[in-house]
C-alpha cells in the first residue's frame with residue numbers, strides 16, 4: 001500500500017481521467033463502439049447510476065471480507081471501480097473531481113458532529129419560524 005508522501009502526483013490521475021471521461025461524452029463525439037465510458041454515457045443515467053449502486057455494494061462486500069482476514073487490496077480495487085463510475089456520473093452532470101475536492105475543502109476542520117448539530121438548530125429555528 002502507498003504512503004501519503006507519494007500521493008501528490010497520483011492525485012493528477014483523477015484530473016487526467018476526468019478529462020478522458022469528458023472527451024467520451026456524446027456531445028464530444030464519444031464512440032460507444034470503441035469506448036466503455038462512451039457506451040455507459042450513451043446508455044444514460046439509469047445505466048451508470050445502477051453501476052454506482054453495484055460498485056458500492058462491492059466495496060461493502062470487500063470490506064467485510066477484509067474484516068475477516070480477506071485481502072485488503074480488494075477494497076482498493078472496488079473503491080477504484082466506485083470512484084471511476086462516480087466520475088462518469090460527475091461528467092454527465094457537467095461536474096469534475098475538482099468540484100468534489102472543493103466541497104471537501106469547504107468541510108475541512110468542521111467535525112461531523114458539530115455540522116449535524118448546527119443543521120438541527122437551523123431546522124429547529126425554521127420550524128419555530130413557520131409557526
Ligand SMILES: N=c1c2ncn([C@@H]3O[C@H](COP(=O)(O)OP(=O)(O)OP(=O)(O)O)[C@@H](O)[C@H]3O)c2ncn1[C@@H]1O[C@H](COP(=O)(O)O)[C@@H](O)[C@H]1O
Pocket residue numbers: 017020021024034035036037038080081084
Ligand atoms: N478506470 C477505468 C475503469 N475502471 C473500471 N472500468 C470498467 O468498468 C467495467 C465495469 O466493471 P465490472 O467489474 O462491473 O465489470 P462487468 O461486470 O464486465 O461490467 P458491466 O458489463 O456491468 O458493465 C469494466 O468493463 C471495467 O473494465 C474502467 N474503464 C475505463 N477506465 C478508464 O477510463 C479510460 C477510458 O476508457 P474507454 O472509454 O473505455 O476508452 C481508460 O483509459 C481508463 O483509464
